[in-house]
Amino acid sequence: MASAAAGDGSLLATERYGSAERWRYYSREGGMERRREGGEGQQQRGNSLVGAFKSVFLPQGYPDSVSPDYLHYQLWDTAQAFSSSLSGTLATQASLRGAGVGDQEATVAAATITWLLRDGTGMLGRIVFAWWKGIKLDSEAKKWRLFADVLNDMAMFMEILAPYFPPFYTLIVCTAGVFKALVGVAGGATRAALTVHQARRDNLADISAKDGSQETLVNLAGLLLSLLLIPLVTDNPPLTLGLFFLFTVLHLFSNYKAVSSVVMETLNESRLSIVLRHYLRDGRVLTPPEANQREPVFFEFKKSVAVKLGVRLQEVVQSREELSLALRRHHQPFLLGVKNGCVCVCLGSTASVHDEIRAACQALWISSALTSRTPGGPQHSHWELVHESHQLMDSTFATFLKGLEAAGWDLRRTLLDWDEWRVDWKTKHN
Structure with missing residues (x-):
């Protein structure tokens, strides 16, 4: 040509x-x-019209300017937003009816007080939740994203049931308001974390803006369908509940598919644990798609020894003798110990990202060893496990790190839950 x-x-x-x-x-x-x-x-x-649609609702430079999983995630996210919009309509109608809309005996003052109490408790819940779990929303974005949507459905279900329990209406609505406040914090924060992942040209603002446009379009479609639903569900509780459960199932399934489609190239505790276990067992480093496919998106309640990263020195050692044990035969910019049933890591001020990854690897290995202990089997002291972890990483970490880079993991930063404590210690105790 x-x-x-x-x-x-x-x-x-x-x-x-x-x-x-x-x-x-x-x-x-x-x-x-x-x-x-x-x-x-x-x-x-x-x-054509398709080109104009893409220009309005997709980030500039799509698909090169976003992560490969962008379209798959957004399609499922659109489906969940649409079903959530319809469920929200049913919940809003029930809340208004419970507040006295259409009831000649209801007073404006009573409805206003109920709404103020709901908003006030929600504000308090938002502040407490952001303080309590703020750092987890970055490292466990998938789990908290799904948790937020499950909690949102629970809140809407409570709002639908509230009118049928008049003596407890205010309590139920306030509880639902707290749940929705938590949803606002978790949903907004995890959406921001996913936007950072999707932005491949530092185009966070463009992706956020286009995501807002997509959500607005979906809400408009939901609004139009809601106009048809409202006359059907008014004074028809069985149909209201039936439609709500239908939309909830669609909502939760779409959310599960959405978060499962995300392929994060940065290491958090869950992904690092999966990759490390597989490497120590088979000698091969999993790629980001392989590890993300195995990463759980629901919170697990299985019994395991917790790992705490970036703790104070006194949470690792509490005497000069313990400090000598922690420093024995290694010169890494971190200290490990087991206290109160947790594997604790104290990080030095000179530690690099690679040092953080190694420290987390050792902590996860110790946690796995402690979790898999059998009550009647041979018992090793905690310090022996610490020294074994150093020996293991001395022989394998350099190769493991090269494998991570070759597999496509982003090692410039991590999503490990490091606290801010940094300690400098004297090395002559060993």
Whole structure:
């Protein structure tokens, strides 16, 4: 094609718009002629309504400017937002009826007080939850994203049931308000964490803006369908509950598929544990898609020894002798110990990201060893396990780290839950 075109004039320049369009400029009769690669039919399709839709609702430079999992996640996220919008309509109608809308005996003051109490308790819940679990919302974005939507469905279910329990209406509505406040914090924070993952050109604002446009479009569609649903469900509790459960199932399934489709290239505790266990067992480092596929998206309640990263020195050692044990035969910028049923890591001020990954690997290995202990089996002291973890990492970590890089993991940063304590210690105790 290029040789045929060159018969009309020489090629002067080429240009492209991401991976969506490619153009060539040829000299022609003293001027320039611009031709699109792929022919006129492709150009017409590019100027179609689909092209305009993409321009309005997808980030600039899509798909090159976002992560590979962007479209899959957004499609399922759109489905969950649509079903949530319909469930919200049913819950709002029930709340208004419970507050006295349509009841001649109800007073404006009573309804206002109920709404103020609901909003007030929700504000307090938002502050407490952000303080309590704020750091976890980055490292466990998938789990908290799904948790937020489950909690949102619970809150709406409570709002639907509240009118049928008049003596407890205010208590139920206030509890639902607290749940929705937690949803607002967890949902907003995890959405921000996922946006950081999706943004491949530092285009967080564009992705957030387009996500808002997508959500607005979905809510508009939900609003139109809600106008048809309201006359049907009014004064019809069985139909209201039936539709709510239908939308809830769709909502939760869509959310599960959405968070399961996310492929994070940064290591958190769960993904690092999965990759490390597989490497120590089979000698191969899992790629990000493989590890993310195995990462649980629901909170697990199985019994395991907890890991605490970045703790104070006194949470690792409480005497000069223990400090000597912690420092014995190793010179890493971190200390490990087991206190009060937890594996604790004290981080030095000079520790790098690679040091953080190694410390977390050792802590996870110790946690796994303690969890798998059998009551009647041989028991090793905690310090023996610490020294065994150092020996294991001395022989395997360099190769493991190279394997992580080769597999495509981003080692410039991590999503491990490090607290802010940093300690400098004297090494002559060993």
